Amino acid sequence: MWSLKKQAIFFSILSDLLSAGFSLRQSLISIQNIMPEFYSVSHKVKKNLLMGTKISDALKENISKSTYYQLLIAEQHGEMEKSIKQLGSLLERRVEQQNKLKSLMVYPMILFFMLIIIMLGIKFWLKPTINNFGEDSVRTSSIINWTVVGKYSLILVALIIVLYVLKILRWWSKQETITRHHWYSQLLIIGKIYRQYSYYYLSFNLSLLLRSGLDLKQICSFLNEFDKQSLLYQLGQQLRELLDAGSMPDELVKKYPFIPPELKLFLNKGETLENISNELAVYSEVSYRKLLKLIDKLIELVQPILFIVIAIIIVGTYLTILLPIYKTLGGLY
Template identity: 40%
Template structure:
C-alpha cells in the first residue's frame, strides 16, 4: 500500500501488541544493517525463511509476503477447524476413559468376588502377551523415529511422501513450495545451473540445499534434469514438460507461478477432505472402545451365570 518496510513493522506493532517484542527486535536488526530475511529468521520455520530469502534477493518480497500471508492464514483456518471438529470426540473419549477406570476399580472386583473363576484384575498369560506385543511395537516405533531423524533431509521428505493418505498431502505441499521458489528464481533471469549454485549457499540441513547440491553434481556428471525429477516423489513430474517446452526463463517462471497456484488449490482441497475424515474416524474408534467395554463387562457375567446354571 506504499508503506516502507520500517513503517509497516511499526504499524504491525501497534495493531498486534502481543507481537511487540518480536517486531521491536526485527526493527532493531534492520537498523543495524541486517537484511529483512535475516531479521525475521528466528521467528520463522526454515522453509518459510528460505522463501523470503529468495524473494528478497530477486525483488519479489512484497508478492512473496502476500502469498505467504494467504498460505499461513489458510493454515491457521485449517488448524482452528480441526480443533473444533475434535472438541466433542475428545471430550467423549475422556469420559470413556474415566468410565473404564471406574469399571476397573469398582465393577471388576465385584465380578471377581461373585465368580472366583473370573480373574479380571489379575495378570493372565494373554495379558502378558498383549503387553509384550505393545512393548515390541513401541520399541520399534522409537527405533524407527531415531533412525528417521538421523537420515538426510531428502530421505526424510521422501519417506513422508510415501506414507498413505498424509503423504499425498505433504507431497502436494512440496510440489507447491518447490515450484513457487523455482518460479521466483526463473523470473529473475537465473538459469538452472545458477539456481543450483545459489541453493548450495543455503544451510546444509535445508531441503533446497540438498536438492541444489544433488542436481548440480548430476549436471556436472552429464546427467539430465528429467532423470533427477523422476527420481524423487517430492519434485513435481510436470516440471519435465514445462522445462522441455523451450520457453525463455521468464515465461517458464510465469508458467511455474501459475502451476504453483494450481498446486496450492489442490493442497487446500486435500487438507479440507482429510479434516472432514478425522471426526468420523474418531467416532468409529470410540464405538470400538464402547463395544470392548461392554464385552469386558458382559463376558464375565455370562461365565458366572453359566456356572450358576450348571
C-alpha cells in the same frame, strides 16, 4: 519461534501494509503501533534493516525454516510483496484449519473422557464384583494361571515394541533431510497432502529464481549458500551432480515423488526463462488451491473416524461386562 497464529497475523498485516503503498520500514513502524505484542520484534527488525541486514535473517529466529527460505529467495530475487502475501494467506488458512479441527474434536473428546470414566468404573468396581461372584459360585482349579501368563506376555510384547521404536528413531536421526522428505511423501493419506505442499513450495520458489534470470547451474550455486540440512540445499547438490554428469533434471523428478512431475514438461519445452517462470507461478497458484482443498477434506474425515473408534470402544466395553457374566452363569449350570 512464534506460534503459527502469530506468524499468520504478522505476515498478513505486513502484506496489507505493503499493498497499501507503505515501504518495509514504514510497515514495521505501523505494526509496532497497531500490534503491541510485535513491538520488540518489529523494532529489532527495523534496526537490523538500517544496519543492512536482510529481513529474512532478522526474522529467522521467529519463523519456520520453510518460511525463512521462501523469504530469502524472494528478497534476493524480487517478488517480496507477492511472497509475503502468499505466506500471510497460507498461514492464515492453516490457523483457520487448526481451529476448525479443534472445534470438530471437542464433542468426540468429551465422549472419550466419559468412556474412560466408565471403563475405570468397570475395571475397579464392576469387574471385581463379577469375579468374586464367579469365584463363590464355581471353584475351579488350574495348573496354569492364564491371567498371569497374559500379563507377562503383554509386558514382553510392549518391551519389544518399545525397543523396535527406539531402533527406528535412532536410524531416523541419521538420515538426510531429503530422505526424510521422500518418506513423508509416501505416507498414507498424509503423504498426498505433503506432496501437494511440496509442489506448491518448490514451484513457487523456482519461479522466483528463474524470473530473476538465473539458469539451473546458477540456481544450484545460489542454493549452495543455504543450510546444509535444508531440503533446498540437498536438492541443489543433487541437481548439480546431474548437470555436471550431462544428465537432464528429469532424473531428479523421477527419483523423488515430492518434486512436481509437471516440472519435466516445463523445463523441456525450450521456452525462455521468463515464460517458464510465469508458467511455474500459475502452477504454484493451482497447487496452493489444491493443497487447501485436500486439507479441508482430511479435516472433514476426522470426526467420522473418531466416532467409529468411539463406537468400537463402546462395543468392547459391553463385551467386557457381558462375557464374564455369561461365563459365570455357564459355570452355575
